[in-house]
Amino acid sequence: MEKNNRRKFLTRSMAFLSSTGILSILWPFLSYMSPTARERGAGAPVKVDISNLKDGEKIDLIWRKKPIWIIRRSKAMIDGIELEENKYKDPLSENLSQQPEFARNKYRSLKPEILVLEGICTHLGCNPSFRPKIESKNLDNVWSGGFFCACHGSKFDFAGKVYSGVPAGANLKVPPYRFVDDNTIVIGEMPSNKDEESAA
Ligand code: FES
Incomplete structure (x- = not known):
């Protein structure tokens, strides 16, 4: 039940961000940040x-x-x-x-x-x-x-x-x-x- 609520919340949030155009603005930043954070966690150079x-x-x-x-x-x-x-x-x-x-x-x-x-x-x-x-x-x-x-x-x-x-x-x-x-x-x-x- 809890899981379903969380999924609904995420789906609605993404829909809202997409409809307002915010997602397209944030995406380059988010896609840049995620791998960097992963690399640091793994001890990358x-x-x-x-x-x-x-x-x-x-x-x-x-x-x-x-x-x-x-x-x-x-x-x-x-x-x-x-x-x-x-x-x-x-x-x-x-x-x-x-x-x-x-x-x-x-x-x-x-x-x-x-x-x-x-x-x-x-x-x-x-x-x-x-x-x-x-x-x-x-x-x-x-x-x-x-x-x-x-x-x-x-x-x-x-x-x-x-x-x-x-x-x-x-x-x-x-x-x-x-x-x-x-x-x-x-x-x-x-x-x-x-x-x-x-x-x-
Ligand atoms: S930890 Fe003992 S001298 Fe540095």
């Missing part, structure tokens, strides 16, 4: 415009229900990235589950200036905060900015590499991504060989 992203800034977005960060590293941030063995648990990104092959380099990225990470602490899953100030040595005399997880004190550098002596055991994860052009990134798709050749 997300295209991001980074043209307004300035040095030291971060864009936050969600992909596959996970927080994703896109950061434009300043020259100072890039220059500060090092591979010193004792300082980091995995300086050479040898844990293969933490980044695609294209990000197994010093900067853990396709381009030194753009860092893309999942914003999830590799200890117990909290969301670390971004500490962009290089001089921020308020937490200890070794760490000089990057990402800090307040839950249990894990620290990561500006490439997402985890420091030694903290609870987190792995570097922050790099998701698959590719550049469409200098100002556009697609999260959730792997780069072409050409993109990888231009990697750091």
Whole structure:
């Protein structure tokens, strides 16, 4: 009974919209929106415009229900990235589950200036905060900015590499991504060989 009433209501609503011409106006919008919503629900790739992203800034977005960060590293941030063995648990990104092959380099990225990470602490899953100030040595005399997880004190550098002596055991994860052009990134798709050749 309930079902019949609902069907009648929908039929009458559609008839009303058609007769007034409203449906024809709304249709392009509705037909555009529905697949997009479905794609997002299924974790489809997300295209991001980074043209307004300035040095030291971060864009936050969600992909596959996970927080994703896109950061434009300043020259100072890039220059500060090092591979010193004792300082980091995995300086050479040898844990293969933490980044695609294209990000197994010093900067853990396709381009030194753009860092893309999942914003999830590799200890117990909290969301670390971004500490962009290089001089921020308020937490200890070794760490000089990057990402800090307040839950249990894990620290990561500006490439997402985890420091030694903290609870987190792995570097922050790099998701698959590719550049469409200098100002556009697609999260959730792997780069072409050409993109990888231009990697750091
Ligand atoms: S969840 Fe980040 S340090 Fe424990």
